Amino acid sequence: MSEATMDGRHISCSQCQKQMRPVWTLKEMHCPSCQNLIKLTRNSSSSSSSRTSSNRYSVPGSGMTSATxxxxxxxxxxxxxxYKKRKYELKGTVNDVKHMKELLLRTFGFLEENILVLTEEEKDEHRRPTRKNILDAFQWLIRDCRPGYSLVFFFSGHGLRHPESDGDELDGFDESICPVDFTTEGTILDNDINSAIVRPLPKGVTLHALVDSCHSGTVLDLPYVYDIKKGRWLDNRPPSGAYKGTNGGLAICLSACADEELAADTSALHGKMSGAMTSSFIQAVWEKPGITYKQLLKAMQDVVDAANKSNCLNSRILSRFFHAKMSQEPVLSCSEMIAIEDMKFEL
Structure with missing residues (x-):
């Protein structure tokens, strides 16, 4: 293990010299290139003065950068x-939520009171990730939205596929996310998510969904899916003709993998288990402010590939865990065919 002092915007790996931006809430992180474990320590003398005079550090007491x-x-x-105390328990999902919350607060200007967290660690029973509470949270998210609003839905957990008979799916399957009580109350289908937070989305409001689960490629049932290999949008509108767009707003979804693929956990990026998609997303956004959607997809894929080559990915498949190398490609879907080469990512 090497040590790096956090007294600037970047740190360097002592083994391969790669420059990277540290995540300030962590005590250690892995180099994305050589997987060297780097212990992070603060330079107290420089940080105390820099926080009041530089955009690099938090404004005291606010958790915000002075430029935000x-x-x-x-x-x-x-x-x-x-899914605590079950054979399909996941270790990294709470870490995912903590890191996402920190990103929203520090980088994108979200107010803490406008971030609703649902995990099994919450003491309030209404903030446990049950099916009912997630559906209630959807209603809170879109309630009284006005032009200029920016909404985020983030999910880290298990995902499933179900055969469907309504003619709404090109592949014949509905995708779903699994609440903590899904074995008794059921999953939340892509149709349910679309009806709850996509269809009502009014003009001038933007929704970003970030879904780190298996089979999540079209989990919002959005009309268009970007094929990064072909460099073009694919039509994902249902054969039945059912409308899956918004009420004038813009809905964008970043998913961990394609509908037929498995998502993975990794400890390669910051020493603690977390979703590979979440980790790669946060690292890409931290390191490249003003990144475009196309650059974001590429950066996320590069990080996942590096972890895969180091055998640091574990499958999130519901019934068992694999330690072999996996194929996982992030998926971008949207209610419109946006210009991902030019449009900058912003929450």
Missing amino acids: KLHPGKRAVLCGVS
Whole structure:
């Protein structure tokens, strides 16, 4: 293990010299290139002075960078399901939520009171990630939205596929996310998510969904899916003709993998288990402010590939865990065919 002092925007790996931006809430992280474990320590003398004079550090007591503006018109639902004490328990989902919350607060100007967290660690029973509570959170997310609002739905947990008979799916399967009580109350289908937070989305409001689960490629049932290999949008509108778009707003979804693929956990990026998609997303956004959607997809894939080559990915498949190398490609879907080469990612 090597040690790096956090007294600037970047740190360097002592083994391969790669420059990277540290995640300030962590005590250690892995180099994404050589997997060297780096212990992070703060330079107290420099940080105390820099926080009041530089954009690099937090404004005292606020958790915000001085270059970041607070936006009351931003809301987020962050859901991490661990399925504690079950054979399919996940270890990284609570970490995913913590890191996503930190990113929203520090980088994108979200107010803490406008971030609703649902995990099994919450003491309030209404903030446990049950099916009912997640559906209630959807209603809170879109309630009284006005033009200019930015909404985020983040989910880290298990995902499943179900044969469907309504003619709504090109592949014949519905995708779903699994609440903590899914074995008794059922999953939340892509149709349910679309009806709850996509269809009602009014003009001038943008929704970003980030879904770190298996089979999540079209979990919002959005009309268009980007094929990064072909460099074009594919039509994902249902054969039945059912409308899956918004009420004038813009819905964008970043998913961990394609509908037929498995998502993975990894400890390669910061020493603690977390979703590979979540980790790669946060690292890409941290390291490249103003990144475009196309650059974001590429950066996320590069990070996952590096972890895969190091045998640091574990499958999130519900019934068993694999330690072999996996194929996982992040998927971008949207209610419109946006220009991902030019449009910058912003929450």
